[in-house]
Amino acid sequence: MVRLFCSIVGVAGSAFSVEVNEGKTVDDLKEAIKAKKANDFKEVDADKLQLFLAKTAGGAWLDGAGAAGVILDNAGAPVSRDENGAPQGFKKMDPLLWINNGNHFGKNFRPAEGNVHVLVVVPDQQLVSATAAISVKKRKLAEISDLITPSSFAKCKGSGSWVKWLKKLNGQIECHRVERSDDETPIPVVLLNETFARFEENCKVIKFSQNDCEFVSKLCHGLSTPYNSEATFAEKARQLLTAYLLGDDPVSTITPAIVNGSVSDGSYRFGETLLLNLECKLQKGDGGGDPTMQNVAYYIKNLPFVIDRQFPCLLVDICGPFMSVFGIVNTSDEDAICEPLVMSFPLLFFDNEWLMVSLARMCASLKAAVQELTNSCYELSASRHHDAFGLHLTTLDRLRFPYKDSVERNGTDISFQYLEVVQRFVFRANHAGVNVIIKFAKRYGAEVHDYCWGAGFAPKLLFCELLPNGWVFVVMEQLPLCPLRQANGMIVRDQLLKIENALQDGSFVHGDLREHNVMWDTSKNRVVLIDFDWSGRDGVDTYPPFMNAEIAWPPGAVCGEPLQVAHDAYWIASIAARLK
Structure with a gap:
């Protein structure tokens, strides 16, 4: 008997194994595959499945990431692209030949760990139903972490590139770069995490100090000049950011971190929790891929195997003389979303006061956000330490809803439990056994709403509160x-x-x-x-x-x-x- 690992082309997270006698035919292998995936292929006859050897032109077996990057061409045949972007086909297995035939696996075949051996193509007429049955089986972020490599993920070409992965994951890692099949737009990160919301607002209004201005001057002069070595450039960025962001805590530092063989340009952790990650590139267009996508990959690889809460993280990109700050957070143990929290800033010290002041505010806001995330980790750690039964954590389902779930009236907190998403910014929730509608908006005509309710042609407006970053939190009665x-x-x-x-x-x-x-x-x-x-x-x-x-x-x-x-x-x- 031999164990073969198979992957269904076009379906993320579909890898599985089957055991079959190597002396049997490929037709027998089809029967074994259908038996193993009886529910997924219940509408598909075994002989209609098409099997291809998951082997590159160079003779190497695909790994999980490589198999996930395989797509169907216009003729319905599986293809992938090599590191240069050139298309590569795969050899179709003859159903009349033995599995151990020299054209397939040969008599001395010994499967190696981590390899995929067979690509399974479902006939066009059954592809929709089979894919629908399988597509609900999303990959866990922990599984994705094992499959991606930050340096490859940073690139836009190749089987391990962010383009290939984001298409395969179909919205599980949302960066607003690849269209989703469900055509949905997720909730913004500034509504999912309060630290991100405050950062966005602080970038507009925070009061900055002489220390912030001096740091901006050092940052611009230190990173705008050309460097010959990316390692030297990254080291300079780490030194500047550590002294400024973490100077009040001599124990904390931003240091290169090794995760599954990948080394970051700089990571700031609280224990094992990543709170900030730095990625540096010498110049735009200098090669090495997209620093934001590389940062995203480091975040995914730093997530724990068991995700039991929200893990917000700040991603800092410095690409030549440009600095960007993104926020990324998981919304379950399967999904994460990354968005820019502020515009990118040129690290050039010149006579544009608005730009320089905006950069100073951004830096001061970043410092405040890092401290806030650190304090949250301290509070979580203390709660777990003092509670013999552990901190009562929110359920994973709660993570897909906005952070705002309560209002204060006359010194009393009124809390709401989210029940379901009605639309992107509209939710059904419950308070004290009564269902309500919660809405988030960038502006809201509360005066008009109240007037219409008083005149008898609108739901009653229960609460309307302006949030730190300008969003409006609205609660109204639910009507049939x-x-x-x-x-x-x-x-x-x-x-x-x-x-x-x-x-x-x-x-x-x-x-x-x-x-x-x-x-x-x-x-x-x-x-x-x-x-x-x-x-x-x-x-x-x-x-x-x-x-x-x-x-x-x-x-x-x-x-x-x-x-x-x-x-x-x-x-x-x-x-x-x-x-x-």
């Missing part, structure tokens, strides 16, 4: 809503006219009365308005930037221009005309 088309058209028209008049009387504009924001409340048989993000006063407040250009907005409804009651009338007339 359905589309207007399910209600009596004549009743709806009459109520729409009353709503239009009430808004005009108050000189208020909703601003976005598209049909999905005008709903029917089945509990009170009434039309209600939702989504007051853009709402404001007629002729005073303005439309936001980046309005969807594919939508036929009312005439005059343009980015930066004033809201007008006529715009609401336009939408209401449009809805009324479509009612039966």
Whole structure:
């Protein structure tokens, strides 16, 4: 008997092994594969599976990462790309030949640990159903950690590149560089972690000191000059950042760290927890790949095998005379998201006061964020030390929701338990047995919402709080809503006219009365308005930037221009005309 490791082409995390007598035929191997994956291939006949040797043109067997990088070409055959980006095909196994035939494995074949031997291609007509059954089996971050190499992950070409991996992982590591099959956009990191939110806000408003200005001067003069050695460049960056960020703690330092054979340019840890990682490149376009992606790989490789909480980390890239800061955090033991927390800054000391002041604020904010993450680790460590039963940790499911889950009123904390994601920034939650709707927005017309609730055509606004980085936390009652088309058209028209008049009387504009924001409340048989993000006063407040250009907005409804009651009338007339 021989044990062969197989991988299904086009399906991430699909590697599995089968045992088969090497004296059997490839057709028998197909039967063994179908038996091993009976649920996944229940709609696929064994003889319809196509098997290929997972061997490169040079005769080497693929490893897990290499197999994950294999895709199907337009003809449905498996291909991968070598380090130079050239396509490479794979030899198809003949179902009539023995497994130990010289054209396949040969009589002296001995499998080695870590190799993949067989690539399995599912016929086109069954590929969708088989993939759907398997795709829910996402890789754990701990498994991904074993498969990626930071130096290869930094590159945009090759089987171990970030491009190949992000496509295969299909959104598990979200960096906004590769499209996801579900076309979803995850929750921003500044809503997932409060330290990141404060960093974003501090970059705009933090009060910086003479010490911060002196550091910026040293940073610019120390890193803007050319270096011949990346190691020397990285050492200089480590020295500067350690003295500034961790100078108050003589024990702490940013040092190169070895993780599974990969050495970082600089890592700051609390125990085994990575809080900041530094990646340096001599110049843009000088080779060596993308420093941000290399940083992402180091974060993944530093995660513990068992993930039981959130692990936020700051990623600092210095590429020539440019410095960037990203935030990365896991949202489960399978998913992580990385986003820039601030613009990239040129490390050039010159007469642009706004740039220099902004850089000083960014550095001061970075120092505050590092201290905050460190303090959080101290608190976690102390809680575990003093609690004989250990700290009660949040469930992994909690990590996919925003950090903000409570409000304070009259000295009392009112907490909410998130239940589900309704839309990207809208969630269903519970407080004291009552379901509510929680929404996050960049701006919110609370005055208009309250006015509409008082007039009887909006959910009750329970709380509205401005968060540190400018986001608005909104809590409202949950109503049983359905589309207007399910209600009596004549009743709806009459109520729409009353709503239009009430808004005009108050000189208020909703601003976005598209049909999905005008709903029917089945509990009170009434039309209600939702989504007051853009709402404001007629002729005073303005439309936001980046309005969807594919939508036929009312005439005059343009980015930066004033809201007008006529715009609401336009939408209401449009809805009324479509009612039966």
